[in-house]
Amino acid sequence: STAKDVFNPQNERLLEIVHVWKTGKKRKNSILCVAGECPGKKVKKADRGDQYKMTDRWPLKDLKLVDGKNVNQECLEFELQFDKVYKWTAVSADEKNAFIRCLWKLNRRYLSSSIAFVSIPSCMLEEVGNASAKAGDQAEHSAYQEMTPKETADMLKLMEEYEPIVNNSMAFAEKLSKELQVLDEANLQAIISSEKQVTLLMGSIDEALAEVAKVEETLQVYDELLGSVKQQMDHIQQGNSLLHQIDSNHEKLMSEILFLTSNLDLSKKHRQALSRGDLSSPSKVKACIAAAEALSSCMNVQIQPGYRKLQAIAEQLIMFETLKQNFENSFISHITSIFELQHFLPHSFPFQVYAWNLSRLYEREIKAFFELARMLLLGRTKELGYTEELYPHPLPQTISSLGGFSPLICGSSPQLVYADLHQVDIMLEQVLRELQPLCIAEQRFIEKFFMLSQDLHLPVSFCHPVHTSLAGPLPEQLCPNPLSVCDTYSRLEEQPTQLLSEIFSSLEPELRGFIDTCNKVQQFSCLQVLVTLNDYMFEMQGSSAATSSSFLNVGLSNILLLAKNNFNKCIVSQTRQSQWAKGGILPFVSRFEEFVNFSEDVFRWAQRRGELDKAHTKLVGSVFINSLASANLKVNTDMVMMENFHHIHCFLYQKKIQCLESKRREAKQRYREHLERYVTKYLGQPLEKLNHFFEGVKARVAQGVKEEEVSFQLAYSKQELRKVIEKYPGKEVKRALDTLYRKIHKYLSPEENLLPVVWRAMEQEFIRQYQEFENLIQRCYPGSGITMDFTVEDLLNYFISITQSSM
Structure with a gap:
């Protein structure tokens, strides 16, 4: 189913x-x-x-x-x-x-x-x-x-259609046989008629085969031609590779020739200087030094052993050796003619002799230099002549020639005379730039002459007495016991920085004194000193002077720490707030504004301003006070705070200092809070009794008394409300508002121009309170018909007339 x-x-x-x-x-x-x-x-x-x-x-x-x-x-x-x-x-x-x-x-x-x-x-x-x-x-x-x-159903339909024919099967079969015969004849005719077309098709195929044979013959010819071209291209490629190899060999040969000619070539000037070996003057000594260095570099060139067999190179090397021997002989003759033969003296200390004599010379010259700088900085030009008379002589030529620097006092820096006497940064930078070549030249000379940079023990034969016109008799502490040979070798290993500290023992104290003088030029000079030292140290670190004078780096680092301490002391002194103020812009706010203006101008092109940002953050924290001593004020504290925070916000908005953006927003918020407090406190004065009455009504409602039952309270009955309202007719309200306006105008500082802002806030708050009083009358005294003697339109007219009358 x-x-x-x-x-x-x-x-x-x-x-x-x-x-x-x-x-x-x-x-x-x-x-x-x-x-x-x-x-x-x-x-x-x-x-x-x-x-x-x-x-x-x-x-x-x-x-x-x-x-x-x-x-x-x-x-x-x-x-x-x-x-x-x-x-x-x-x-x-x-x-x-x-x-x-x-x-x-x-x-x-x-x-x-x-x-x-x-x-x-x-x-x-x-x-x-x-x-x-x-x-x-x-x-x-x-x-x-x-x-x-x-x-x-289909089968039955088919059988019904052919039922008569099916009954006579013989006739049906005969009919089918005739139809089959007709179809066979049609097929034979079609085959016979298509024989011609087949013949034509066969002919076309034969023609196509003939064309294909011709194309194959043409392709065979092309293939033979391409075979010959391929052979030619192979020959050309082989030739090109040989040409490339030849060019490469030529380039390598040229580079080797250029290397030999550039490194084994000694100029005619250097050859003449080495041949003559003249060391009679400083200029000729410099020429011989340059020639000897050039000869040493040529002889130290690493060349392949096979090159030495070349005639030109062999002749050049022989010439170098001849020049070397001639110069050695000339140098030995020159030294022996200047210095007498000295015997072995183990008690001599060349380091101490040099440092003791040079320290006295540099002490006198450095004091004169800084005294001159102080006079120029403080504008005491009348004393310059006296200073020149006191220190008329430059450094001795012998020491100057050894150190390689010019005298400090005698015109080495004419920019000091023409510099602006009130520009601390220019004067301090010029002083530092005068000291830098002096220290670098002295350190280079010590390292080269005493071979301190090579960390080598000097031979004992080097330790002979040093005779100089400046030395005189040595003090006793420089002549130790002859038996202390170990002390001698330990002193020979002294580093250049320690030796320079003895030579320039007066440099750091004099520089500290000069920094103190710079700080006293004006209130914020310590800012300029710090920026100048920072920038100078930053510039030294990026140049070769940083590695040339380790002594100068150490000394300037100590001075930079001193400048930072002075700057921090200045910041601490600025954070101390005054205990007494009359109102308006407070003194410490004005000092903060002055400090920021001056510091931003000084640090405008400074390399680093991390110290300044820390100082700004610390100072602005002391400016953002939470309260004032009201006993020392004749005006409202909220008014003073409002004016000062408004002033701080406007100032920070103009400066756009990134690290103080959060404080700028805080100043704006604090200004609005104190404005609201000030308006709320003084607003009750024009309608003081009415304000107290409705404050009591709101208190009763807050205690649970129904609004419609407030009028049954004895102290807040309708009669009491009418008595209070009668005390404030329109004229009395206008007079009270006028008194309030004059009082605000009297105590607000005119430079902030906050009177329109405060008066507008007073107007909005007064109208808001009026509408609140009307609302309380409607809710707590319904149907009493009690209204105030003035309307909102009257209040607006009062404020407009008071504003116009004061203009």
């Missing part, structure tokens, strides 16, 4: 069914059916009722897995996995097994075993395998046994 009711009307054939319900849910019987149709096989589900109804359809090709749930024991549950898993429970095990065997058989026949079968007894699948061939034959046979109603 299922096949008849559901599948036959749709031209489908029922193969297998199983009665099931969903596992784990309320039992509701359904039927799973396997049906076949022309497009393919599907699995369907039908609800059972009075009539069968199809609810779901699944194509068999979408089935992925069949799970029998248990292999060892008989189980009624099974699963079918399509896009999701469907769990069923069969009514009987036979129906379940027959249903699974049907699916397995269809899977093998039509889907090439693409469906997976798990947890199914192997015996059941073997039975299906043995019976698969027989089942297939039966399925094919059964496919022709039963006809659908439509096929039956």
Whole structure:
């Protein structure tokens, strides 16, 4: 009946069914059916009722897995996995097994075993395998046994149409034979008529073959030509490679020739200087030094051993050796002619002799130099002549020639005389630039003359007495015990920085004194000193002077620390607030503004401004006070705080300093808070009694008294309200507002121009309170007919007239 009711009307054939319900849910019987149709096989589900109804359809090709749930024991549950898993429970095990065997058989026949079968007894699948061939034959046979109603109707219609002919079968067969003969004749005629076309086609094919043969011959000729061209190109490529190799060899040869000619070439000027060996004057000594250095660089060039066999190179090396020997002989003769033969004296200390004599000379010259700088900085030009008379002589020529620097006092820096006496930065920078070449030249001379930079022990024969016109008798502390040989060698290993500290022992104290003088020029001179030292140290670090003078770096670092300490002291002094103020812009706010203006101008082109940002943060923290001593003020503290925070906000907004942006926003917020407090405090003065009355009304309402019952309170009755309102007619209110305006105008500082802002805030707050009073009258005294003697329009007119009358 299922096949008849559901599948036959749709031209489908029922193969297998199983009665099931969903596992784990309320039992509701359904039927799973396997049906076949022309497009393919599907699995369907039908609800059972009075009539069968199809609810779901699944194509068999979408089935992925069949799970029998248990292999060892008989189980009624099974699963079918399509896009999701469907769990069923069969009514009987036979129906379940027959249903699974049907699916397995269809899977093998039509889907090439693409469906997976798990947890199914192997015996059941073997039975299906043995019976698969027989089942297939039966399925094919059964496919022709039963006809659908439509096929039956078509067959009956065909038999009815040809019924007369079928009755006379002989006549029907003869008719078919005649029609077949006619068709054969038509085919023969068609073949005969197409013979000409076949002939033409064959001719065209022969012509095409002839053309193909010609093309093949042409291609053969081209191939032979290309073969000869290929050989020519191979020859050309081989020639090009040889040319490239020749060019490469020429380039290498040229580079080697240039290397030899540039490194083994000694100029004529240097050859003449070495040949003469004249050391009689400083200029000739410099020429000999340059020539000796050039000769040393030429002789130290690393060349290949094979080059020495070349005639030109051999002659050049022989010439170098000859010049070297001639100059050595000339130098020895010159030294022996100047210095007498000295015997071995182990008690001599060339370091101490040099440092002791030079320190006295530099002490006198450095003091004179800084005294001159102080006079120029402080503008005492009348004393310059006296200074020149006091220190008329430059450094001795012997020491100047050894150190390689010009005298400090005698015109080495004419910019000092013409510099602006009030510009601390120019003067300080000029002083530092005068000291730098002096220290660098002295350190280079010491390292070169005493060979301190090479970390070598000097030979004992070097330690002979040093005779100089400046030395005189040495002090006793420079002549140790002759037996202290170990002390001698330890002093020979002294570093240049320690030796320079003894030579320039007066430099750092004099520089500290000059820094103190610079700080006293004006209030914030320490800022300019710090910036100048910072920039100078930064410039030294980026140049060769930083590595040339370690002594100068150490000394300037100490001076920079002194400048930072002075700057911090200045900041601490600026953070001290005045204990007494009359109002308006407070003194420490003005000092903060002055400091910021001056410091930003000084640090405008500075390399580093980290110290300044820290100082700004520290100073602005002291300016942002929370309260003032009201005993020392004649005006309201909120007014003073409002004006000062407004001034700070406007100033920081103009400067746009990045590290103070948060403080600028805080100043704006504090200004608004104090403005609101000031307006709220002074607003009660024009209507003081009325304000107190309604404050009491609001207090009673807050305590739980109903609004309509407030009028029954004795102190807040309608009669009391009328008495209070009668005390404030319109003229009295206008007079009180005028008094308030004059008082605000008197105490507000004119430079901030906050009077319009404060008066406008007063007006808005006054109107708000008036509307609040009217609202309380309407709610707490309904129907009383009580109103104030003035309206909002009257108040606006009062404020406008007061403002115009004061202009």
